Every structure is written in structure tokens, then in C-alpha cells.
Amino acid sequence: MSLQIRIEVSDKATPALHAMHGKLTDRSGLNAYIATSAEAGTRQYITRIAASTHETAQRLGAAPTNYLTKRAQLTESTHNADSATVIVSGAIFRRVLGPVKVEARRSKWLTIPATAEAYGKSAREFNDLRVQFFGRGLMGLVRAEQSVLGTRARRGFRAETQYGLGWKKSQVLFWLKKSVVLPQDTTLLPDAQAYSEMGELAARAYLKKVTRELGLAGV
Amino acid sequence: MQIALPYGSTLTEAFKLAKERGILPTWMGTAELRELETALKERAVFSARTTHADYLQALRTAINKLIESGYGGAQSELRAGLKQMLAQLGYDPVTGFPGDQELGIPPAEPGSLRDLSSDRRINLILDTQTQLLAGKGQQQRGLEPAALDLFPCYELVRGGMVRVPREWLKRWSVAADNIDWQGVSREAYGNLRMVALKTSGIWAAIGSTALFDDALDVDHPPFAFNSMMVWAEREDAWGDMGVKSEGQRAKSRRADAAKLPAPVKSVNGLDRDFIESLNKKIAGVESRDGKLTIGSTVQSAVERALERRKARVNALEAALDAAVLRVEINAFTRREHTPKRVEVVHQPPGLLWQSRPRPLR
Numbered sequence: 001m002s003l004q005i006r007i008e009v010s011d012k013a014t015p016a017l018h019a020m021h022g023k024l025t026d027r028s029g030l031n032a033y034i035a036t037s038a039e040a041g042t043r044q045y046i047t048r049i050a051a052s053t054h055e056t057a058q059r060l061g062a063a064p065t066n067y068l069t070k071r072a073q074l075t076e077s078t079h080n081a082d083s084a085t086v087i088v089s090g091a092i093f094r095r096v097l098g099p100v101k102v103e104a105r106r107s108k109w110l111t112i113p114a115t116a117e118a119y120g121k122s123a124r125e126f127n128d129l130r131v132q133f134f135g136r137g138l139m140g141l142v143r144a145e146q147s148v149l150g151t152r153a154r155r156g157f158r159a160e161t162q163y164g165l166g167w168k169k170s171q172v173l174f175w176l177k178k179s180v181v182l183p184q185d186t187t188l189l190p191d192a193q194a195y196s197e198m199g200e201l202a203a204r205a206y207l208k209k210v211t212r213e214l215g216l217a218g219v
Numbered sequence: 220m221q222i223a224l225p226y227g228s229t230l231t232e233a234f235k236l237a238k239e240r241g242i243l244p245t246w247m248g249t250a251e252l253r254e255l256e257t258a259l260k261e262r263a264v265f266s267a268r269t270t271h272a273d274y275l276q277a278l279r280t281a282i283n284k285l286i287e288s289g290y291g292g293a294q295s296e297l298r299a300g301l302k303q304m305l306a307q308l309g310y311d312p313v314t315g316f317p318g319d320q321e322l323g324i325p326p327a328e329p330g331s332l333r334d335l336s337s338d339r340r341i342n343l344i345l346d347t348q349t350q351l352l353a354g355k356g357q358q359q360r361g362l363e364p365a366a367l368d369l370f371p372c373y374e375l376v377r378g379g380m381v382r383v384p385r386e387w388l389k390r391w392s393v394a395a396d397n398i399d400w401q402g403v404s405r406e407a408y409g410n411l412r413m414v415a416l417k418t419s420g421i422w423a424a425i426g427s428t429a430l431f432d433d434a435l436d437v438d439h440p441p442f443a444f445n446s447m448m449v450w451a452e453r454e455d456a457w458g459d460m461g462v463k464s465e466g467q468r469a470k471s472r473r474a475d476a477a478k479l480p481a482p483v484k485s486v487n488g489l490d491r492d493f494i495e496s497l498n499k500k501i502a503g504v505e506s507r508d509g510k511l512t513i514g515s516t517v518q519s520a521v522e523r524a525l526e527r528r529k530a531r532v533n534a535l536e537a538a539l540d541a542a543v544l545r546v547e548i549n550a551f552t553r554r555e556h557t558p559k560r561v562e563v564v565h566q567p568p569g570l571l572w573q574s575r576p577r578p579l580r
Contacts, residue, residue, distance in 0.1 A: 044452070070353075073350065073353040125338075205368060209368055
């Protein structure tokens with residue numbers, strides 16, 4: 001799934017860009033420069049924020065997955081006579097457009113990592129997990145030897161009698177949720193101001209190239 | 220400048236590259252695989268010591284999904300699916316796939332890098348293949364004329380965290396010495412930064428197994444296994460590479476590829492049905508005297524690339540209206556246009572990407 005950022009020049013563009021844009025009959029060359037500049041700027045921006053965006057990993061004490069960095073390296077661009085387009089791939093960038101509701105599709109529940117051991121892994125990779133009910137609608141996946149199903153303990157049954165185990169504090173590896181809502185995050189991509197500067201840089205470079213080719217350097 | 224944000228295409232260049240790959244399962248070890256021609260490796264997903272074509276197909280599908288990263292592209296889910304498939308195919312770290320023992324493949328310690336079902340092995344394959352495709356795509360686009368003019372250099376920077384970082388500055392020095400520092404910025408190195416022209420030979424040197432055992436024999440990121448080193452486009456900020464005065468001509472790597480001898484792979488020792496599978500999956504393959512070649516594939520790719528470049532050059536020349544442009548350039552340099560304010564669609568939390576506009580000469 002890719003997000004396309006189409007860059008179009010309006011009447012309020014920066015000086016060089018406005019001068020170039022209005023006078024070219026074929027803007028393919030100019031758009032090639034804009035696309036290149038925007039692609040490089042977008043890639044560098046995402047790489048830079050990736051270095052400081054490890055909230056979940058840091059909270060759990062887990063090793064980062066470098067997900068954003070990998071996404072940054074897949075940034076591409078295209079151009080034609082009408083526009084320049086930057087393409088970023090990755091479901092995470094949908095958050096730029098607005099809040100994203102994530103729901104379980106192939107199963108009934110989403111599994112949210114709760115420990116460093118579970119971070120970056122799927123529940124399917126563990127073969128000893130069982131469901132644990134915590135009341136108030138909370139459910140999680142714990143190791144099988146720690147699982148206490150149902151409410152027999154509250155009826156007076158002692159855990160060590162019923163299951164031969166001492167009562168242990170369960171460590172949840174995954175929380176189970178029907179859905180989660182990820183808030184909008186416009187900082188995942190450069191803003192309009194940044195793209196304007198990228199376009200201006202591109203237009204100036206293209207203008208220099210044209211003057212150089214026409215032998216007008218120094219005019 | 221207004222920025223529209225439509226949500227659309229799922230295909231990227233890296234994704235297309237991944238789809239064009241064939242499958243090259245092999246019973247050869249890593250050292251033997253390195254002897255294969257680079258062109259063949261670029262067109263195949265290979266996993267050392269993996270012999271089962273079905274699993275390689277699943278690997279290729281997983282890599283495609285990872286690049287696309289839509290629903291189902293989560294690496295953890297793909298890894299779990301691959302482990303499940305290995306179990307279904309009867310893979311065991313000690314005995315391998317059914318029939319592997321007859322090929323003389325030694326057993327692997329469970330959980331080690333040689334264990335195909337281990338997290339380390341699967342993550343290494345998925346990450347390395349994805350990064351190779353992304354790096355190759357960035358390299359190809361970076362050699363386009365517009366990209367060369369805007370950003371003639373690359374800087375090698377760390378893109379992500381790793382458990383044990385390599386000493387890249389030392390590697391850089393070794394690689395630069397190997398090519399006599401041609402196209403490499405000494406001034407940047409003095410500032411502890413690694414900057415070189417896009418066409419410098421240092422990129423091949425720093426990714427060469429002739430200098431570094433853990434390299435991938437590529438001239439683009441990630442250069443080495445489990446490396447999070449990436450390219451950042453750079454202008455000639457240090458001025459010691461003569462880029463501004465001489466410019467850097469777009470080097471047609473595709474044209475250079477045409478001068479390489481056609482890569483040849485011996486199929487001796489492979490089963491007949493496996494050879495037939497390779498013939499079908501690798502486009503343009505010729506099979507003669509027990510050998511496969513992909514020379515025709517390389518040649519046709521070079522020709523297509525040259526045709527596209529010629530068309531772009533012709534379009535640029537036709538589009539420039541020299542008379543109108545000359546008048547407007549004069550008017551612009553007399554500063555008859557007043558600067559316009561930029562339309563801001565989003566309120567920036569902070570200016571995060573700085574450009575350095577240069578005054579017109």
C-alpha cells in the first residue's frame with residue numbers, strides 16, 4: 001500500500017519555481033528536478049525521524065525493528081508534464097491523512113505486544129500461549145503454565161489445589177483487543193513548507209542548468 | 220504550493236524489481252554462491268543452502284509483501300507464515316528438507332543462522348533482500364541526469380540501530396585507499412563524514428568481499444549483512460571534488476553492463492525437472508551444453524534503458540522555447556518579480572528539512 005504525494009505548482013509558488021513554471025511548454029524537465037528533490041528530502045526526513053521514534057520499543061525495553069528506516073529506503077518518485085509525485089510505501093503513512101482504525105481481519109483479536117520478548121513478533125510464533133481473563137473486559141495471552149481460565153479461584157477454589165500450581169503473577173505477552181485507533185500524525189512526512197523549499201531548490205538548479213545549456217551563464 | 224494526497228498505486232519500482240525475479244534454489248554454500256555472476260544474482264532470490272522451490276516461492280511472496288507493506292506485510296506475520304510452511308514441508312534443522320541428506324548438506328544447529336526456520340535466518344533474508352532491492356532502485360534513480368545535477372554525491376550514514384555497529388569510518392578509509400581516493404571527499408572524511416561522488420569506485424569497494432568478508436558484493440546499500448547504513452543525497456558541500464566546475468556526467472551503468480560477458484551457470488548436478496523450472500522462471504535463458512546464460516536478458520534490458528534515455532533527451536530539447544526563455548530570464552535577474560508568499564497547507568510543528576538555496580550567478 002503506497003501513499004502518493006503529488007506536488008503541483010500554484011500561483012503562490014516561490015520565485016524561481018513560479019518563473020519557470022509559467023514559461024515552459026513542457027514541464028517534464030522541471031518536474032524531474034522537483035521529483036528528485038522531493039524524493040531525496042522525503043527519504044532523509046523519514047530516516048531522521050526514524051532515529052528518534054522508538055517509543056514503544058523504549059517503553060518495553062526491546063530492540064527497535066528499524067521499521068521506519070526500511071520504509072524510508074523504499075521512497076520513490078515519478079514525474080510527467082503535469083506534476084511530480086513522491087511515493088512512500090507503508091501502512092504507517094496513512095496516519096498522516098487522519099486517525100487510523102486497526103481491526104482484526106483474519107482473527108477475532110488484535111495482539112498488542114506487552115513485553116520486550118513479544119515486541120516485533122507474532123503470537124503465532126509462540127506455541128505455549130493461553131488466554132487469560134483479567135476482568136473489566138481485559139484479556140491477554142500468557143504462558144500456558146500461568147494461565148488460569150474462568151473464575152474458579154473466586155469461588156473459593158485454591159489455584160494450587162485445582163491445577164497443582166502455586167498462584168503466580170501472570171506476565172502478559174500480548175494484550176487482546178478488537179480494534180485500536182492510531183491518532184493522526186502529520187509529522188511522519190515533511191510539511192508543505194518543506195516541500196515548497198524542495199521545489200524551490202529544484203527550480204533554481206533547473207534554471208541554472210537551462211542557462212548553462214543556452215550559454216547564458218552570468219546573464 | 221498545494222500538495223494533494225491521493226491514496227492509490229500499490230506498485231513501486233522495488234516491487235516491480237521483486238516481481239521480475241526468478242527463483243534460484245541451490246545446494247551450494249555461501250562461498251560457492253559468491254562465484255555466481257552479479258547479473259544472475261540481481262535477478263534471483265537466493266538463500267544459501269535452501270533447496271526447496273516451494274519455500275523459495277514463499278520467500279519471494281513474503282519479500283514482495285514486505286516491500287508493499289500493506290495489510291499482511293508485517294514482518295512478524297510473514298516470518299510466522301514461513302516457519303509454518305517449513306514445518307509443513309517437513310523441514311528440520313538437523314535433517315533439512317526431505318532428501319537433503321543425500322545431497323550431503325550438513326545439519327544445522329537449531330536456532331542458529333544455518334537453521335532455515337530460525338528468527339535470525341528468516342529476518343536476515345527478508346531484511347537483506349528488501350534492502351538490496353531498495354538500494355538498487357535508489358542507485359538507478361540517482362544516476363538520472365536530474366538527480367546527478369541536483370545531488371552529485373552520496374553520504375554514507377547510519378539509518379537505523381544495530382546491536383553491534385561496525386567501524387565504518389575505518390572501512391571507508393580502507394576502501395578509499397584501495398581506489399586512491401578517487402571521487403572521495405578527503406575534507407568530509409576529516410570531519411568524520413563519508414562523502415563521495417555517486418560514480419566513485421568506493422561504493423563498489425566498500426561492498427566488496429575482496430576487502431570485507433561480511434560484504435554483499437554490491438555497490439549500493441546496505442553493503443554488508445545486517446547493516447543499516449544508507450545513502451543520503453548530498454550536494455558538493457565540501458567543494459573538493461570539483462563537481463561545480465566540471466559537473467558529473469551521467470554514467471550509464473546499463474551500457475557498461477553490455478560490455479560484461481554473459482554470465483554462465485553450470486547446471487551439472489541439478490535434476491532435470493529443476494533445470495526445466497529454471498528455464499521457465501528466468502526470462503531469456505538459453506541452455507546449451509549443460510549451461511544456462513542470461514546474456515540475452517541483460518542485452519535487452521540495456522537496449523530498453525538506452526531508448527528511454529534518448530526519448531527523454533529529445534523531449535527536453537523540443538520543449539525549450541529559447542526566445543521566450545531568454546526574455547524571461549533577463550526579466551527575472553533584474554528582479555522585476557517580487558517574492559511570493561508560500562501557501563502553507565499544514566502548520567509546521569517545526570521546520571524539519573532545510574534547503575540551502577544558492578543565489579543565481
